[in-house]
Amino acid sequence: MAELKRQVSLTQAVTLALVLLTSASSAEEYDYYSWQSDNFHSGRFYAKQPQCVDIPADLRLCYNVGYKKMRLPNLLDHETMPEVKQQAGSWVPLLAKRCHADTQVFLCSLFAPVCLDRPIYPCRSLCEAVRDSCAPVMETYGFPWPEMLQCEKFPIDNDLCIPMQFSAGHATQTPVSKVCPPCDNELKADTIMEHYCASDFALKMKIKEAKKEKGDRKLIAAQKKKKVLKMGILRKKDLKKLTLYIKNGANCPCSQLDNLGSNFLIMGRKVDQQLLLMSIHKWDKKSKELKFAIKYIKSQQCPTYHSVFQ
Missing domain, CATH: 2.40.50.120 (OB fold (Dihydrolipoamide Acetyltransferase, E2P))
Structure with a gap:
């Protein structure tokens, strides 16, 4: 339990979720876990149960996110690490744009979700805050906000979703007069x-x-x-x-x-x-x-x- 708490540093909400959802004494008990006994989730059938794996160093989007292990398959239905790396890698340039301070928290909650007894999704308000700040940047490059990240899919704020880390006044790290x-x-x-x-x-x-x-x-x-x-x-x-x-x-x-x-x-x-x-x-x-x-x-x-x- 203590080891898991050290791995989870994203938010107080995730820590609270950990307390609510776990009662074991060691992280080893979470190498394999499930929230649906028949391995059926989000309309897809998985050949094996979800498992906790180390976040590899070459998963640049999330390697330094604040915890060391992630759930696989992830919350975007990527079943293998090569698939996660391929899809997550294309988002790395967006982090460099600093369009919102919570961009990495939001993306990694989906691409490399923390290992808990059940999936913890980002709150809708977190999605909306990142979308509102980053969608204009993406449009500059000709990319619309993707369907897989439509904010209506995510839960309304409560104790079992990941909220914003920064208040509205600290949401962006760039000045108002933004460089192209x-x-x-x-x-x-x-x-x-x-x-x-x-x-x-x-x-x-x-x-x-x-x-x-x-x-x-x-x-x-x-x-x-x-x-x-x-x-x-x-x-x-x-x-x-x-x-x-x-x-x-x-x-x-x-x-x-x-x-x-x-x-x-x-x-x-x-x-x-x-x-x-x-x-x-x-x-x-x-x-x-x-x-x-x-x-x-x-x-x-x-x-x-x-x-x-x-």
């Missing part, structure tokens, strides 16, 4: 590689002009030769007259576009026949982080994601 999401990225190797793998294409290029168009920011590429790092869905004719957009980015700051004289590392994806910018960095030849990232992406294969925020 594709421009708000540190020049770090991990960040570059995550966006590279999540993008349809990546280029080293110059930008001729940046202007506002119907609430978006329109970037017109210079005609000079572009270096292709990842061709993806681009065609050769796309490269001749390349135009990218920052969705809803007409009025948000983007310091990279203040001076268009340098080369840029551009990563993006195609949505509804438009090329949307996912990430932009000035091409700093002296940056060790950039050099490492470029070397890595040339030699490593990206995991397969269904989408960035699947």
Whole structure:
């Protein structure tokens, strides 16, 4: 019991749920547990009972969430760890956007739920708070809030669901005047590689002009030769007259576009026949982080994601 309490550090609600739902004296008794004796849950039949497993270090979304073991299958009906890693990995870039302080708590309560005697879902208010803050960021990249995370599916606040950790006044970690999401990225190797793998294409290029168009920011590429790092869905004719957009980015700051004289590392994806910018960095030849990232992406294969925020 004490060991389980040390593992559960998300919320007082989860701790309370642990007290209410458990009475054993050691964590070993929770290696296997069930809430439906016939292994039938959420309309799906599982060949084996749910079990508690270690959260692996390469499950980056949830490895440092605050507890060490998770339920498998999880609350999104992912039955194997490779499936969890694949689906959860596509959400890692959203954490870097800091759209809400509880984003990791919310996502990991579903992708890597804490091991208890029954599943503990996020409260509807937690879902709504994260959705309201993060959905606009996701829309910038052309992703709607997914069906699997519709907040109406989750319980109304009570003692047996995971509530918000931060009050409304502390919900976001970014200032009111938010930087355009594709421009708000540190020049770090991990960040570059995550966006590279999540993008349809990546280029080293110059930008001729940046202007506002119907609430978006329109970037017109210079005609000079572009270096292709990842061709993806681009065609050769796309490269001749390349135009990218920052969705809803007409009025948000983007310091990279203040001076268009340098080369840029551009990563993006195609949505509804438009090329949307996912990430932009000035091409700093002296940056060790950039050099490492470029070397890595040339030699490593990206995991397969269904989408960035699947």
